[in-house]
Amino acid sequence: NAGVTQTPKFQVLKTGQSMTLQCAQDMNHNSMYWYRQDPGMGLRLIYYSASEGTTDKGEVPNGYNVSRLNKREFSLRLESAAPSQTSVYFCASSLDRVGGYTFGSGTRLTVV
Amino acid sequence: ILNVEQSPQSLHVQEGDSTNFTCSFPSSNFYALHWYRWETAKSPEALFVMTLNGDEKKKGRISATLNTKEGYSYLYIKGSQPEDSATYLCAFPHETSGTYKYIFGTGTRLKVLA
Numbered sequence: 001n002a003g004v005t006q007t008p009k010f011q012v013l014k015t016g017q018s019m020t021l022q023c024a025q026d027m028n029h030n031s032m033y034w035y036r037q038d039p040g041m042g043l044r045l046i047y048y049s050a051s052e053g054t055t056d057k058g059e060v061p062n063g064y065n066v067s068r069l070n071k072r073e074f075s076l077r078l079e080s081a082a083p084s085q086t087s088v089y090f091c092a093s094s095l096d097r098v099g100g101y102t103f104g105s106g107t108r109l110t111v112v
Numbered sequence: 113i114l115n116v117e118q119s120p121q122s123l124h125v126q127e128g129d130s131t132n133f134t135c136s137f138p139s140s141n142f143y144a145l146h147w148y149r150w151e152t153a154k155s156p157e158a159l160f161v162m163t164l165n166g167d168e169k170k171k172g173r174i175s176a177t178l179n180t181k182e183g184y185s186y187l188y189i190k191g192s193q194p195e196d197s198a199t200y201l202c203a204f205p206h207e208t209s210g211t212y213k214y215i216f217g218t219g220t221r222l223k224v225l226a
Contacts, residue, residue, distance in 0.1 A: 031211075031213075033213065042201075042217070042218040043201070045213060050211035050212070056211065090155060097143040097144055097205040097212050098163060100144070100158050100203070100214075101146070101148075101203070101214060103156050104155060105154075105155050106155050
């Protein structure tokens, strides 16, 4: 039972490059989320998807796009990376309000 | 804007000390309150899910209580050990327009000194 799988674990990008962070869960969870974690800022929600086919903006959506490809997969795309997007990115999924989150292992992204 | 507040932001305790932290959340439309333990360079791991007023959950030396009427939860660690050093997060599911997302506190960073 893999839980939530994020790829890649590490990435270095040059300013202006694009990339997609992949996230997949095998727990049949309805909702999926992308967060970024910066020093002193805690977890900030970028985008979330309450169910297959729907996506909504979180606190810090600018510079990102998402795709809920199917129930299992939720990807995060940086179209033109900026140094301000250097962060650790976490994907998470949840079944319902009570079940809580299962987190992926994180992607450490550096934009130079 | 909903706030989930945690206090203190950080604390240092000596090995063997007992300690506790607070999570404050909106008392209306309560579904559940979650506690997570987050070690450096790892992802958050679930500790407790608390759903009923007066709930008390325990896992080893760590326990938590819940007061939904006044909107707070306490996390207690008895006899702290260096391996307890981590950030402890609480999270509150908030529903808007038929969907929900979890609102996280900024966490309490605990350092246990050997």
